[in-house]
Amino acid sequence: MSFNARRRKNSWVLKMPPILPSLSAVCLSLLLTTPFGWSVLLKFGGNYYPEVLLIVACAFAVAVQKFYADELFAFFRSSKVYIWGVICALLLFEGVLMHGNFFAAYSDFRATLLLGIFYCVAQKCGKENPRLIDFLIVFSVSSIVGNLIYYLFFKSEEYGVVKKAFPVLMFVAAIYLTTKYRNPLYSFAVILAGSSICVMSLFRTNLAVMVIMILYYLIFALFTLANRSRRGVNYKTLIQYGLVIATLFLFFPALYSVGYEYLASDPTRYNQTIYKLQILVDNIRTGHSDDPIRAQYPQYIMKNIYYFLMPGGFGQSVLSTHWRSFWMNPRDEIFGSSLDGGYVYLAAHFGIIITCLLLFYLIFRFVKSSLNESLVEVSRRVICLAAALVYFATFGGNSFAQIGMAIGTGLLLGLMMRSDPKSLHKDGRTLSLNLSARR
Structure with a gap:
């Protein structure tokens, strides 16, 4: 049944006002990906309960418009969501059997499940679905603004009050979406807000991602200027990009x-960022590691690879400070945590076999989608994935354990693995056509 036919069939149902999807995106983002949700509004008895919000949101969608209810039910019946849900449920069940802590396993389960759900949502994003593009842009930008406002005006209690949790891959997704579908001034404002919270967070990983995305924006801006000049001048775009680039170069020293x-100005902030970055640079020059805890994981996993082949189930908090595979003898544990890297989490909880299958699937999806995209679009995605790999290698375990991080990871991966051939008129020939021409 066509979209218009379904709307006529359900004409007796209350129609959703145009502003309502944007307000819904703002509310969902603030409560799921910022401390307003996990530290204030949805925190009961010291624990964060986003299930309350998700149930209310689904009920609201069903009550307001039956068409959205049909789409919602069809989405959850899709094969990707179903398979991911089964995998998460099995890992939840196995984790409880392994260590007996249901709440620890369930905490990872709900975050990882949302990672897959937002991956599938982002897969539907494209020129043929402008409402979803608008929703995801508002959702990702609201996350950045919400985190910035909270940390500017409210006291943080995460990471000993000093460091601040921030879904940095949501920042990457927001820059990708706004540079692709919005004007330069909009995306520049997102760059400024996201860079501010990256500096305030005091995580070296976030600072590295920030640098990559600033370079991404400058490269994209310069290419757009050259491309516009070649194919016909769009004065509005040229002026906007010219203002942005001039502002960056003129005010960069001040910023x-x-x-x-x-x-x-603060000894703690200095030690967490500038001092550690100086040590990191010195260690790179000498070939040493300034983080012996993270440096031990690859060798430990390879030494005990047979124990890491099979999944161990959810429950990263059970392994906090004494990390190992759940299949190993506790006497062989090491000091560490599954949050110290995405590959560390995957090895301990998904197992190497499932991890390799997931990695193969993502590589296959990226290659398949790249063949239908322009060279410029593929280049954009490669830079964004480079930023994601920096995060994944150093702090990526949070992508499976913290809901805000999980949603940002799923959203970004879904955007990187989707095909949007209707955008080719802006960027030129596809990668597959270029490869064919070379042959």
Whole structure:
């Protein structure tokens, strides 16, 4: 049944006002991906319960518009969501059997399940679905703004009050979406807000991702200017990008000075960022590691690879400070945590076999979608994935254990693995056509 036919069939149902999807995106984002949700509004008895919000949101969608209810039910019946849900349920069941802590396993289960759900949502994003594009842009930008407002005006209690949790891959997704579908000034404002919270978070990983995305924006801006000049001048776009680039080059020294003074003015902030970055640079030059805990994981996994082949089930908090495979003898544990890297989490809880299957699937999806995209679009995605790999290698375990991080990871991966051939008129020939021409 066509969209218009379904709307006529359900004409007796209350129609959703145009502003309502945007307000829904803002509310969902603030409550799922910012401390307003996990530290204030949805925190009961010291625990975060996003299930309350998700149940209310689904009920609201069903009550307001039957068409959206049909789409919602069809989405959850799709094969991707179903398979991911089964995998998560089995890992939840296995985790409880392994260590007996249901709440620890369930905490990972709900975050990982949302990662897969938002991956599937982002897969539907494209020119043929402008409402979803608008929703995801508002959702991702609201996450950045919400985190920035909270950490500017409210006291943080995460990571000993000093460091601040921030779904940095949501920042990457927001930059990708706004540079692709919005004007340059909009995306520049997102860059400024996201960079501010990356500096305030005091995580070196976030600072590295910030640098990559600033370079991404500059490369994209310069290419767009050259492309526009070649194919016909769009004065509005040229002026906007010209203003952005001029602003960056003129005010970069001042912005750098403000950021440096902020970090250097407090001994704790200085030690967490500038001092550690200096040590990191020195260690790279000498070939040493400044983080012996993270450096031990690859060798430990390879030494005990047979124990890491099979999944161990959810429950990363059970392994906090004494990390191992659940199949191993507890006497062989090491000091560490599954949050110290995405591959660390996957090895301990998904197992190497399932991890390899997931990795093969993502590589296959990326290659398949890249063949239907322009070279410019593929280049955009490669840079965004490079930023994601930096995060995944150093702090990526949170993508399976913390809901805000999981949603950002799923959203970004879904955007990177989707095909949107209707956008080719802007960027030129597809990768497959270029490869064919070379032959």
